[in-house]
Amino acid sequence: MDLTAPNAAPSAHRASAAxxxxxLRVEGLAYDANGQRLIDGITFTLDAGPRTVILGPNGAxxxxxxxxxxxxxAPSGGTVTWQGATGNADAATHQAMVFQRPVLLRRSxxxxxxxxxxxxxxxxxxxxxxxxxxxxRTGLAxxxxxxxxxxxxxxxxxxxxxxTWALRPQVLFLDEPTSNLDPAATHAVExxxxxxxDEGTRLIMTTHDLGQAKRLADDVLFIHKGRxxxxxxxxxxxxxxxSGEAAAFLRGDLRW
Amino acid sequence: xRFTKSLIPVIAALLFTLNAHAADDKFITVASxxxxxxxxxxxxxxxxxxxxxxxxxxxxxxxxxxxxxxARSGDADVLFVHHKPSEEKFVADGMGMKRSDVMYNDFVMxxxxxDPAGIKGSETAEAALKKLAAAKAPxxxxxxxxxxxxxxxxLWKAAGINPKTSSGTWYRETGSxxxxxxxxxxxxxxxxxxxxxxxxxxxxxxxxAILVEGDPKLFNQYGIILVSAEKHPHTKTALGQKFIDWIxxxxxxxxxSNYQILGNQAFxxxxxxxx
Amino acid sequence: xxxxSAAFATAIQLLITLxxxxxxxxxxxxxxxxxxxxxxTVIGLPMGAALALFKFPGRGTLTVMLNALMGLPPVVVGLVxxxxxxxxxxxxxxxxxxxxxxxxxxxxxxxxxxxxxxxxQVVADLWVEYAEQMRSLGAGPLRAVPALLYDARxxxxxxxLAGFGRASAEVGAVMIVGGNIDHVTRVMTTAIAxxxxxxxxxLALGLGIVLIGLSLxxxxxxxxxKQRAEAAWT
Ligand SMILES: Nc1ncnc2c1ncn2[C@@H]1O[C@H](COP(=O)(O)OP(=O)(O)O)[C@@H](O)[C@H]1O
Ligand SMILES: [Mg+2]
Numbered sequence: 001m002d003l004t005a006p007n008a009a010p011s012a013h014r015a016s017a018a019x020x021x022x023x024l025r026v027e028g029l030a031y032d033a034n035g036q037r038l039i040d041g042i043t044f045t046l047d048a049g050p051r052t053v054i055l056g057p058n059g060a061x062x063x064x065x066x067x068x069x070x071x072x073x074a075p076s077g078g079t080v081t082w083q084g085a086t087g088n089a090d091a092a093t094h095q096a097m098v099f100q101r102p103v104l105l106r107r108s109x110x111x112x113x114x115x116x117x118x119x120x121x122x123x124x125x126x127x128x129x130x131x132x133x134x135x136x137r138t139g140l141a142x143x144x145x146x147x148x149x150x151x152x153x154x155x156x157x158x159x160x161x162x163x164t165w166a167l168r169p170q171v172l173f174l175d176e177p178t179s180n181l182d183p184a185a186t187h188a189v190e191x192x193x194x195x196x197x198d199e200g201t202r203l204i205m206t207t208h209d210l211g212q213a214k215r216l217a218d219d220v221l222f223i224h225k226g227r228x229x230x231x232x233x234x235x236x237x238x239x240x241x242x243s244g245e246a247a248a249f250l251r252g253d254l255r256w
Numbered sequence: 257x258r259f260t261k262s263l264i265p266v267i268a269a270l271l272f273t274l275n276a277h278a279a280d281d282k283f284i285t286v287a288s289x290x291x292x293x294x295x296x297x298x299x300x301x302x303x304x305x306x307x308x309x310x311x312x313x314x315x316x317x318x319x320x321x322x323x324x325x326x327a328r329s330g331d332a333d334v335l336f337v338h339h340k341p342s343e344e345k346f347v348a349d350g351m352g353m354k355r356s357d358v359m360y361n362d363f364v365m366x367x368x369x370x371d372p373a374g375i376k377g378s379e380t381a382e383a384a385l386k387k388l389a390a391a392k393a394p395x396x397x398x399x400x401x402x403x404x405x406x407x408x409x410x411l412w413k414a415a416g417i418n419p420k421t422s423s424g425t426w427y428r429e430t431g432s433x434x435x436x437x438x439x440x441x442x443x444x445x446x447x448x449x450x451x452x453x454x455x456x457x458x459x460x461x462x463x464x465a466i467l468v469e470g471d472p473k474l475f476n477q478y479g480i481i482l483v484s485a486e487k488h489p490h491t492k493t494a495l496g497q498k499f500i501d502w503i504x505x506x507x508x509x510x511x512x513s514n515y516q517i518l519g520n521q522a523f524x525x526x527x528x529x530x531x
Numbered sequence: 532x533x534x535x536s537a538a539f540a541t542a543i544q545l546l547i548t549l550x551x552x553x554x555x556x557x558x559x560x561x562x563x564x565x566x567x568x569x570x571x572t573v574i575g576l577p578m579g580a581a582l583a584l585f586k587f588p589g590r591g592t593l594t595v596m597l598n599a600l601m602g603l604p605p606v607v608v609g610l611v612x613x614x615x616x617x618x619x620x621x622x623x624x625x626x627x628x629x630x631x632x633x634x635x636x637x638x639x640x641x642x643x644x645x646x647x648x649x650x651x652q653v654v655a656d657l658w659v660e661y662a663e664q665m666r667s668l669g670a671g672p673l674r675a676v677p678a679l680l681y682d683a684r685x686x687x688x689x690x691x692l693a694g695f696g697r698a699s700a701e702v703g704a705v706m707i708v709g710g711n712i713d714h715v716t717r718v719m720t721t722a723i724a725x726x727x728x729x730x731x732x733x734l735a736l737g738l739g740i741v742l743i744g745l746s747l748x749x750x751x752x753x754x755x756x757k758q759r760a761e762a763a764w765t
Contacts (some may be wrong), residue, residue: 285629285710290728294725294729299713314710314712314715315712315713316629316711316712317711329617329618329619329620330617330618330619330623331617331618331619432728433728434728435727435728435729435730438730439727439730439732442730458729459729459732459733460732461730488618488619490618
C-alpha cells in the first residue's frame with residue numbers, strides 16, 4: 001500500500017477557518033425508541049483538530065450518537081449544530097460516514113468511488129482521476145474493475161473509506177470500522193484514517209476496542225447507557241478515568 | 257435513469273414501425289362470422305379482390321351477434337353475416353345502408369355415427385330435435401348469440417321445445433365459436449347444428465357424422481351491408497361499397513361458386529343481379 | 532396420441548421449411564410483446580420504485596391494487612381496452628382498434644402490474660440496506676432511484692421476463708382488441724385459438740410447440756446471461 005503517493009491529491013480541502021463547518025455543538029441530545037430513552041441528555045462541543053474516539057460497551061448508544069450527529073436520524077430532544085462559518089445549511093455535504101458493515105453498490109470498485117463523487121457534484125471529467133488516486137492510496141488500484149461485492153471484508157472496508165476519502169470531507173464519522181476485520185486489515189484501515197486526519201479531516205470514531213482507542217484517540221467521549229459520562233483528553237482518560245463505569249470498562253469488567 | 261431512458265427510443269421505434277404499418281389507409285374492416293372465415297372462403301376470394309383493386313380487406317371473425325355489435329360501434333366498414341332478421345333490423349335502425357344477398361349454404365345436424373337418439377334420416381329438423389329432447393341426448397349449442405345459434409334457437413322454438421330449461425344437463429351451451437363447439441361435440445359425442453362449410457373444413461370430427469340435412473328450414477343465407485357513415489363518419493364507405501359491388505357482382509359470385517372444400521361446393525352464390 | 536405426434540411433426544415441418552406465415556406471425560408476436568413489455572417497463576419501474584420509497588396518500592391501496600391486478604384476466608383487460616378504443620369509445624378517434632398498437636396497449640396493461648409489483652418489492656428490500664449509506668452520501672430516495680434500479684438489475688430482469696411470459700402467452704386480450712386479422716394482427720396465440728376452432732388440433736399444437744420453443748429459447752438465453760453476470764456482481 002502506498003499511502004504517500006507522490007501525486008497527493010489536492011489538499012485544498014483542508015478546512016480553513018473561513019469555510020469550516022466545525023465546531024460541532026451537541027446540546028441536551030435525546031433519542032427515544034419504543035418508549036425507551038436510548039440517548040439521554042448528551043452535551044458536548046467538538047472543535048477542529050483532534051481525533052475523537054467515542055468509547056463505551058456494546059449497546060451504550062455509540063452508533064445512535066454518531067447517526068444523530070451525522071443527521072441520519074432526527075433527535076427526540078436537544079440539538080446538533082454546526083457552528084462554523086459555513087453554518088448548518090450545507091453542513092451535510094462536508095461530512096461523511098463509514099459504517100460498521102460497508103454498504104457497497106453492486107458495481108465495480110472504481111464505480112463505487114465515482115458514484116460518491118457524482119452525488120457530491122464533482123465534475124464528471126474529474127471523477128475518474130480522483131477515484132484512481134484514492135484507490136492507489138488505499139492499495140485497491142489493482143481491484144479497480146473488480147465487482148465491489150467480491151472483495152474481502154477488509155478490502156470492502158478500505159473501499160468504503162476510499163469512497164469517503166475521495167469526497168475530502170471536513171468531518172468523517174466512523175462506526176466501529178474495524179470490528180469485523182483481522183489485525184492486518186485493521187492496521188490498514190487505521191493507517192488510512194491517520195492519513196485522512198493528516199490531510200485535515202476531523203475524525204470522530206466509535207470503538208469498543210481499547211487498543212484502537214489508545215492508538216487513535218486524542219480525546220475520548222465515554223458513553224454508558226445512553227449518557228455521556230466523560231469527555232476528556234485521551235491520556236487523562238486512560239490514566240485516571242473520572243467515573244467508576246469508565247474505570248470498570250478499562251479494567252474489562254463493565255457489565256452492560 | 258440511464259436504463260429506462262435507453263428504452264424510450266426502442267419503444268418509439270417499435271410503435272413507429274407498427275403505426276407505419278397501420279397508417280396505410282387503403283384497407284377496409286369487415287366484421288364477419290367465424291363460419292365464413294373458418295371455411296377458408298376468404299383466404300381464396302379476398303386476394304383476388306385485393307389484387308384487382310389494391311384494397312386490403314381485414315376480416316374480424318366473430319359471431320353474427322358480436323359482428324353486428326362491432327358494426328354498430330363503428331368498428332367495421334362492412335358487415336357480412338348470416339341472420340337475415342338481425343341484418344334487416346340493423347338497416348332499419350339506420351346503422352347500415354342496404355342489405356344485399358350474397359350466397360347461401362345450409363346447416364346440417366351432426367352427431368355420433370351410432371346415433372343413439374335415432375335422428376338419422378329425419379325428414380325435418382324439427383322432428384329430429386323432438387327426438388333429441390325426448391332422448392335427452394347430449395346436444396352442444398353455440399350459446400353465443402351467433403347466426404348459427406340464432407338459427408338453432410329458431411328451430412327449437414318451431415319444434416315447441418325450450419332447451420334452455422335443460423341447460424347444463426343434456427343441453428350444453430359452449431358460449432364459443434362453431435369450431436370450438438364442434439370440438440366439444442366431438443369430445444363428448446354430442447349432437448350439434450353447424451353450417452356445412454365449417455363442417456367440411458373441420459378436422460377434428462372424431463365419431464361425428466352428418467345425420468340430418470336437406471330440410472329447407474336449414475337454409476343459411478348470407479347478407480352484406482355497408483355500415484352507414486351517418487352515425488360513424490370515419491366509415492370507409494367508398495372502399496366498402498367497392499368491395500360489396502365486387503362480391504355481389506359477376507366476378508365475386510363466380511369466385512364464391514368456384515370455391516370447393518374437399519371436392520364439395522361450399523357456398524352457392526345467389527346475389528340478385530342489379531341489386 | 533396421433534394428434535400429439537402429428538403436432539410434433541407439424542411443428543418440425545413449420546420450422547424447417549421456415550413457413551412464411553409462421554415467420555410473419557412469430558415476428559408480429561415478438562414485436563407486440565416486446566413493445567408491450569418495454570412500455571410496461573418504462574411505466575412499471577418508476578411506479579414500483581415510487582411505491583417502495585415514498586410515502587404518499589393511497590400508497591397502501593395502490594400496492595394492494597397492483598398485486599391484485601397481477602392476476603387480472605386478459606379478457607377483462609381486452610374488453611376495457613376495446614371499449615376505450617372502439618369508434619364509439621372515448622379514444623375512438625385514434626382509430627387504433629384492430630391494430631398492433633391496440634394489442635401493445637392491452638398487453639402493456641397486463642404486464643405493468645407485474646413489473647411494478649416486483650420492482651416495488653426488490654427496491655424496498657434494497658433500500659433497507661442502502662438508505663443510510665445513500666443519505667450519508669447525499670442522496671435521498673429520489674436521487675437514489677437510478678442506483679437502486681441499477682443495483683436491482685438482475686432481479687428486475689426476472690420481473691421483465693415474467694412480464695414477457697404473460698404478454699406472449701395471453702390470448703384473451705389480443706383477440707378482442709386485435710381481432711385476429713390475418714397478416715395484420717394475427718399472433719401466435721390467436722393463430723393457435725383459430726386452428727383449435729377449425730378443429731386442426733395438430734397444427735394448433737404444432738404452433739404451441741413453436742411458441743414454447745421460442746419462450747424457452749428467450750428464457751434460457753436470458754437466464755444464462757443473468758447467471759453469469761450475477762455470479763460476478765452480487
Ligand atoms: N431503532 C431502535 N429501536 C429500538 N432500540 C434501538 C434502536 N436502535 C438502537 N436501539 C438500542 O439502543 C441501544 C444503543 O444502540 P447502539 O447505538 O447501536 O449501541 P452501540 O453503542 O453498541 O453502538 C441498544 O440497546 C440498541 O438495542
Ligand atoms: Mg454500534
